[in-house]
Amino acid sequence: MDFHYDKISEAVIRRLTDYLRCVRIASSSGETLLTSKDISETCGLKPSIIRKDLALFGAYGIKGQGYNTNELTYHLNNILGLNNIKDVILIGAGHLGTAIARYPGFINANFNFIAAFDNDPEKIGGNIGHTNIYSIKELNKYIKENQIEIIVLAVPSSAASGIVENLDSNIVKGILNFTSMVFPGRMNDMYVHNIDLAKELEVISYCMKNCLT
Amino acid sequence: MDFHYDKISEAVIRRLTDYLRCVRIASSSGETLLTSKDISETCGLKPSIIRKDLALFGAYGIKGQGYNTNELTYHLNNILGLNNIKDVILIGAGHLGTAIARYPGFINANFNFIAAFDNDPEKIGGNIGHTNIYSIKELNKYIKENQIEIIVLAVPSSAASGIVENLDSNIVKGILNFTSMVFPGRMNDMYVHNIDLAKELEVISYCMKNCLT
DNA sequence: TTGTGAAAGTTATAACTTTCACATAGTCAA
DNA sequence: TTGACTATGTGAAAGTTATAACTTTCACAA
Structure with missing residues (x-):
């Protein structure tokens, strides 16, 4: 996992925590696929910045489809260091x-x-x-x-x-x-x-x- | 009070709330004068941005001295709309x-x-x-x-x-x-x-x- | 197998923010 | 009264961030 950590600002990290909450909510209501537009509507940001933020850490999405909620949850938790207790x-x-x-x-x-x-x-x-x-x-x-x-x-x-x-x-x-x-x-x-x-x-x-x- | 509201970003407002907390702490320990450097050391920002933020709303400081804590408290509360219950x-x-x-x-x-x-x-x-x-x-x-x-x-x-x-x-x-x-x-x-x-x-x-x- | 549509990933640019450095002006002491 | 000192206020430059527009690629249906 070679993230470009040195270039990541705290603002990005704060937004990642927002995305994580949005994904948790979507997961809990059974959604398995989530587009940047879906996330944007929940948390009030523009789709473009969501795509850009996520792409900073790798290409987690499926072009034409969106982001798999389970995968996105895993990756966001992993980036933030939340996968371990x-x-x-x-x-x-x-x-x-x-x-x-x-x-x-x-x-x-x-x-x-x-x-x-x-x-x-x-x-x-x-x-x-x-x-x-x-x-x-x-x-x-x-x-x-x-x-x-x-x-x-x-x-x-x-x-x-x-x-x-x-x-x-x-x-x-x-x-x-x-x-x-x-x-x-x-x-x-x-x-x-x-x-x-x-x-x-x-x-x-x-x-x-x-x-x- | 003609503030330049249209140009003020939320980031500035968030910092104002930090300054207010710093001033409250200084006031409660008896300080009556506070420099941008003092505030910067408490809240971990650079003095220049503190001066710039405050100057957006008017010249509240005393050149060569700093900011009067009571005045600054009043102005910050006033800007944020906190002077009334x-x-x-x-x-x-x-x-x-x-x-x-x-x-x-x-x-x-x-x-x-x-x-x-x-x-x-x-x-x-x-x-x-x-x-x-x-x-x-x-x-x-x-x-x-x-x-x-x-x-x-x-x-x-x-x-x-x-x-x-x-x-x-x-x-x-x-x-x-x-x-x-x-x-x-x-x-x-x-x-x-x-x-x-x-x-x-x-x-x-x-x-x-x-x-x- | 191929064509279509949809949304991710990417790039260039405009907009915004921070920072530096300096002129300014107020204070205090001699 | 004067001069040295100090920290504000500010303008220009540098740095950063968000945005729109564009290109790519995947999935699905015909």
Whole structure:
């Protein structure tokens, strides 16, 4: 598989995740063949960019027919690195953390919440589904022993910096930050993505205010 | 306020929301003056693009000094339309819906969850903080009587299409979709933004797999 | 086996975005 | 009052991305 990785922008990758969702929806309703036009109608992009994005990674389509949903699912998962189950841990088992751990999208993408951590004695020892909740004091030990590469952060914002600064960046490679603290995208070789649930609503607010298309 | 709205891209607007978060953080730690370099170090962008973005909407900075945090907060909120409180309703009062309604980011952005709706008899009549939970059967009546423009959707994916299709698009202007169903960005004049909590983790997965910077 | 139609893959170009570098102007200290 | 300093605002250039239009190839039917 020789992808032209060096030329691929993050915008392309983001769109691939959209295509994947569209294919999942189509698959689940029994479709076996999907055209770039079909995908475009679901996710609101133009067919040409969908074809171009997919062609960057190889010719997966059947000319004159479209894309086979199973094949496309496999290839998209493969490109994104989602074909293998990956263990992640959750830090912060409050309302948001709980909702995240139960969110079906993580399961679809093969992410497995192997453990959760909190500082609330009432939560420690409990669980979220099959995910046990441990004391935050055991966090770094757990990361080291289990070589945890990906962390989902859903603690109060005030606690975020302290936790991130103490992570062992030789082991942890990715952080998904749901707090209101902002971290730069790259910190000591760790990828950090900040997610603000309200962000999209702020964008909608602007669009509504200015009557944009 | 004559902004050059027609020329502003969504990418700019998304960055403005980042700047706003950076300014909030700086303000809360007592800073009164912030340079484009300061902001760049927090959010991982280049100072030049920050200056350019802000200059699109007017000259808010003080040459040789930087940007006054209070003024910048005001202007950013004003540009995005966040200076006034806006009522939104939540559809789906499960784990995710509850977490969303309690998420501090919505309060910061002046969004007020005025009501929630669910079909679970055990939840109806209850509340999330100060937000009462009503039966989903009353949804459209409530939207009409209270002229609700913005909706946050956090129901199971299978229920999403049915709800969206029945919304009165003469009243509702914006939908924040947290389900795994995908809707195009524009539907009958309604702005729809799909949020997949797992999306950013999928992007991180790709970055990790390919050792990108 | 061959012809037709349909949609993938590809290319060239226009449109847009980012970046650099510098002139500008405000601040502060002497 | 003056001069040095600093970071903004801006214009031009470079770089990037999306789009339309085009070519290719596959599948199916006659």
